[in-house]
Amino acid sequence: MAAKSLTQSQIIAKLAEDNELPKKQVKSLLDNLAALACKEAKNGFTLPGLGKLVLVQRKARKGRNPATGETIKIPAKKVLKFRVAKAAKDAVVGGAAKKPAAKKPAAKKKKK
Numbered sequence: 001m002a003a004k005s006l007t008q009s010q011i012i013a014k015l016a017e018d019n020e021l022p023k024k025q026v027k028s029l030l031d032n033l034a035a036l037a038c039k040e041a042k043n044g045f046t047l048p049g050l051g052k053l054v055l056v057q058r059k060a061r062k063g064r065n066p067a068t069g070e071t072i073k074i075p076a077k078k079v080l081k082f083r084v085a086k087a088a089k090d091a092v093v094g095g096a097a098k099k100p101a102a103k104k105p106a107a108k109k110k111k112k
Contacts, residue, residue: 051084
C-alpha cells in the first residue's frame with residue numbers, strides 16, 4: 001500500500017518542530033510563500049532545490065471529441081507548469097540511471 005502524502009497541518013507541524021517555531025508563524029510563512037508564487041508566476045517563480053513555476057504559451061491545435069469523433073479546434077492558451085529541479089528529481093527517483101550508448105555497427109573493412 002502506498003504511503004499517503006502529508007496534509008497541510010502535518011507539514012506545518014513538522015516544519016514548526018524542526019525549526020523550533022510556533023505553528024502560527026510557519027502557517028503564515030507558507031501562506032505568504034503561496035501568495036508570492038501566485039503573484040510572480042507570470043514572470044517565473046523559483047523555489048531553490050525544488051523547482052520553478054513557468055508560464056507556457058500553447059499553440060492552437062486540432063483535437064477530437066472522444067464521444068462523437070468530431071474534429072474540433074482547440075484555441076491557443078497560456079498554461080502554468082511546474083518544472084521539477086534536477087536535485088529534487090534525483091532525490092525522489094534516485095540517481096539518473098545512465099543508459100548505455102547505442103552501439104554503432106562496426107565499419108566493414110575493405111578488401112585490398
